[in-house]
Amino acid sequence: MTPPPEWLDEEAGPIVRPYALTRGRAHSSADDMDLIAMVTAVGKIPRDPADIGPEQWRILDITARATSVVDIASELDLALGVVRVLLGDLQDQGLIRVRPPAQVAPLPSERILKEVINGLRAL
Amino acid sequence: MAFAPSDEPVALKILVAGGFGVGKTTLVGAISEIRPLRTEEVLSDRGVGVDDVGGVETKTTTTVAMDFGRITIREGLVVYLFGTPGQERFWFMWDELSYGALGAVVIADTRRLTDCFPSIDYFEQRGTPFIVAVNCFDGAERYEPDDVRIALDLDPEVPVLLCDVRRRASAKVVLVTLVEHALKTLTAAQR
Ligand SMILES: Nc1nc2c(ncn2[C@@H]2O[C@H](COP(=O)(O)OP(=O)(O)OP(=O)(O)O)[C@@H](O)[C@H]2O)c(=O)[nH]1
Ligand SMILES: [Mg+2]
Numbered sequence: 001m002t003p004p005p006e007w008l009d010e011e012a013g014p015i016v017r018p019y020a021l022t023r024g025r026a027h028s029s030a031d032d033m034d035l036i037a038m039v040t041a042v043g044k045i046p047r048d049p050a051d052i053g054p055e056q057w058r059i060l061d062i063t064a065r066a067t068s069v070v071d072i073a074s075e076l077d078l079a080l081g082v083v084r085v086l087l088g089d090l091q092d093q094g095l096i097r098v099r100p101p102a103q104v105a106p107l108p109s110e111r112i113l114k115e116v117i118n119g120l121r122a123l
Numbered sequence: 124m125a126f127a128p129s130d131e132p133v134a135l136k137i138l139v140a141g142g143f144g145v146g147k148t149t150l151v152g153a154i155s156e157i158r159p160l161r162t163e164e165v166l167s168d169r170g171v172g173v174d175d176v177g178g179v180e181t182k183t184t185t186t187v188a189m190d191f192g193r194i195t196i197r198e199g200l201v202v203y204l205f206g207t208p209g210q211e212r213f214w215f216m217w218d219e220l221s222y223g224a225l226g227a228v229v230i231a232d233t234r235r236l237t238d239c240f241p242s243i244d245y246f247e248q249r250g251t252p253f254i255v256a257v258n259c260f261d262g263a264e265r266y267e268p269d270d271v272r273i274a275l276d277l278d279p280e281v282p283v284l285l286c287d288v289r290r291r292a293s294a295k296v297v298l299v300t301l302v303e304h305a306l307k308t309l310t311a312a313q314r
Binding site for chain 2: 038066071074080099116
């Protein structure tokens with residue numbers, strides 16, 4: 001029988017090893033990637049497809065259209081830190097393009113904010 | 124102005140902060156579909172060094188679920204809402220959450236007004252535009268927004284409003300007030 005997971009308190013989840021997917025690596029070139037940075041697959045074929053795990057194929061699939069880091073994490077139901085490592089690998093291999101929010105919205109323009117205000121009112 | 128072509132998606136980030144149990148999750152849920160977002164709290168980061176067992180780092184973490192909501196204004200324009208965890212042990216996430224944020228809603232409960240001081244201090248120091256939304260709990264004494272403003276020692280330009288975070292219409296007014304305030308701050312800075 002496997003021992004029961006160790007609990008911290010009722011709020012903390014069980015102690016887990018979510019980094020099994022990343023072969024234990026907790027850091028990558030994507031450590032500082034913003035939560036709402038936009039990720040787009042560039043459509044290149046990986047040099048060695050065996051380097052790409054199933055979760056990374058899913059990321060390439062999802063990001064055929066620009067998708068934010070949080071939406072990727074939510075879609076894959078993986079913790080943000082894990083997703084960042086997977087994204088870092090894809091970035092190192094030149095398979096994705098990452099656009100930080102500063103470029104997406106260099107201080108959002110007045111026009112965008114007015115659009116947001118009207119959109120919220122219309123909800 | 125923006126160099127991004129108009130078909131590049133634009134994402135904006137709004138934070139929902141405030142003390143423990145003040146109604147952050149309720150507000151995000153009232154106005155958007157809450158989606159799961161998991162992040163980890165690092166319990167210990169024993170980086171064992173690159174040359175140890177094939178560069179395997181051990182990181183003992185516990186998964187924390189965060190409030191994360193998404194409002195699609197239109198195709199290519201999305202507002203993300205992040206509930207900033209109230210407990211002090213989650214403060215490590217605040218810098219990341221507030222980086223590049225359009226603004227923040229600080230929810231206050233008049234029965235425990237001082238609980239929102241840390242949030243207010245934080246956004247004041249970072250220069251993040253914020254508003255204070257006073258969540259009117261049943262049975263709590265009603266205060267006028269101006270009383271709250273004085274009690275919290277807020278700058279006159281910071282909007283303060285009463286709300287009921289359980290009601291969608293009220294949550295909408297809260298967000299509109301914040302974005303209008305952010306817009307005002309932005310245009311004032313450009314002058
Ligand atoms: N009567 C009343 N109850 C409320 C109101 N807002 C929230 N609640 C209740 O208060 C409790 C706490 O609300 P949450 O939205 O979970 O608060 P929170 O800020 O997310 O709490 P933490 O994440 O634990 O810090 C829940 O049981 C809500 O149903 C309100 O305006 N009136
Ligand atoms: Mg909550």
